[in-house]
Amino acid sequence: MRDGPNARWLLLGASGLVGTHLQGALRERNVVMTSNRSQVPGAVTLDLTDGAATARLIGETRPDIVVVAAANAFVEECEREPEATRAINVDAVRRVAEAAPDALLVVFSTEYVFDGKAGPYVEDDAVGPINEYGRQKVALEAIARERAAHLVCRVSGVYGWSAARLSFVHQLVDRLRAGRRMRVPSDQVITPTPGPDLARTIVELVDRGARGTFHAAGPEILARPDFARRAAETFRLDASLLDMVPTAALGLVAPRPLGVGLRTEKLRDFLGHGLPASVEGLAAMRNAEPRP
Ligand SMILES: NC(=O)c1ccc[n+]([C@@H]2O[C@H](COP(=O)([O-])OP(=O)(O)OC[C@H]3O[C@@H](n4cnc5c(N)ncnc54)[C@H](OP(=O)(O)O)[C@@H]3O)[C@@H](O)[C@H]2O)c1
Incomplete structure (x- = not known):
């Protein structure tokens, strides 16, 4: 396997957050990217549920590193449509793994693999998902671990700008700027993770030969209302438009593990640094806002 700057990367799901x-x-790297329904300049169109097309692309590109950022990451949709979402979140990734048996396989998982009863969690804590999204991610992690060369990156509350999917902070900014109210779960915690730093961290983990499971998340575990207020403050928006509502009152189909949260000591020990805290990450997001 080629590594470092010579490695050939395949980024599946380049259009997502x-x-x-x-x-x-990966701008300076040798990379082939794919998107599905969204248009991304320079990306190949690939529906990962098409096994033949997936195998063909992998055969043509012969990647050293395959990063699977493609998924159906909508927790409610996973609960409502378990088979259709499993087809992309699990089955498609199994085919990718089979088509690229010698590549380093990088997949993204979530704190929802845990039941939330005894969080925050370290990488080796026992999983116990309470919804379909979490169960699919447990299955995804198992596929990755079938090979030595894998990285399972558990992430949480990713924030940043992206055209295709609006992060929680992006939605908050849009709504509050328009003077609209926004409901925020009062009893959920997250580990806010700045998107640009997450991406650089993934590349750094690969470059430095990391293998196994990492909580690739920010350094703080915050109550969602605190993070939402901090985001409103950073963007100088009116936090009184935020309505803090218990999860049970939101009418959600999928149960949410409330006391989750990802501890990141392993990441910090491995890299010698962590990701930025939310005050810094949100300020960087504000400064990077695309001009209309
Ligand atoms: N965002 C978070 O806070 C968060 C938290 C925990 C875990 N994660 C995990 O991190 C990963 C990335 O999440 P994200 O937030 O970036 O998701 P996202 O913004 O919803 O992006 C999903 C990506 O998957 C692609 N995709 C969907 N169906 C596809 C298909 N059938 N074939 C090919 N590509 C397909 C989409 O392509 P098109 O848009 O072009 O159709 C898009 O590029 C996921 O595994 C997610 O579960 C994210």
Whole structure:
């Protein structure tokens, strides 16, 4: 396997929130990117549920590193449509793994692999998902771990700009700027993760030969209302438009693990640094806002 600057990367799902930031982090690298329904300049169109097309692309590109940022990451949709979402979140990734048996396989997972009863969690804590999205991610992690050369990156609350999918902070900014109210779960915690830094961290982990499971998340575990207020403050918006509502009152189909949160000591020990805290990450997002 070629590594370092010579390695050939295949980025599946370059159009998503995480994928958008990975595009930036891989700008100087030898990379083939794919999108599905969105248009991304320079990206190949690929529906990962098409096994033949997936195998063909992998055969043509012969990647050293395959990053699977493509997924159906909508927790409610996973609960409502378990088979259709499993087809992309699990089955398609299994085919990718089979088509690229010698590549380093990088996949993204979530704190929803845990039940939230005893968080925050370290990488080796026992999983116990309470919704379909979490169960699919447990299955995805198992596929990655079938090979030695894998990286499972558990992330949470990614924020940043992206055209295709609006992060929580992006939605908050749009709504509050328009003077609209926004409901925020009062009893959920997140580990806010700045997208650009997450992307650079993934590349750094690969470059430095990391293998296994990492909580690739920011350094703080915050109550969602605190993070939402901090975002409003950073963008100088009216936080009184935020309505803090218990999860049970939101009418969601998928149960949410409330006391989750990702501890990131392993990442910091490995890299010698962590990701920026939310005050810094949100300020960087504000400064990077695309001009209309
Ligand atoms: N964002 C978070 O806070 C968060 C938290 C925990 C875990 N994660 C995990 O991180 C990963 C990336 O999440 P994200 O937030 O970047 O998701 P996202 O913004 O919803 O992006 C999803 C990506 O998947 C692609 N995709 C969907 N269906 C596809 C298909 N059938 N074939 C090919 N590509 C397909 C989309 O392509 P098109 O748009 O072009 O159709 C898009 O590029 C996911 O595994 C997610 O579960 C994210």
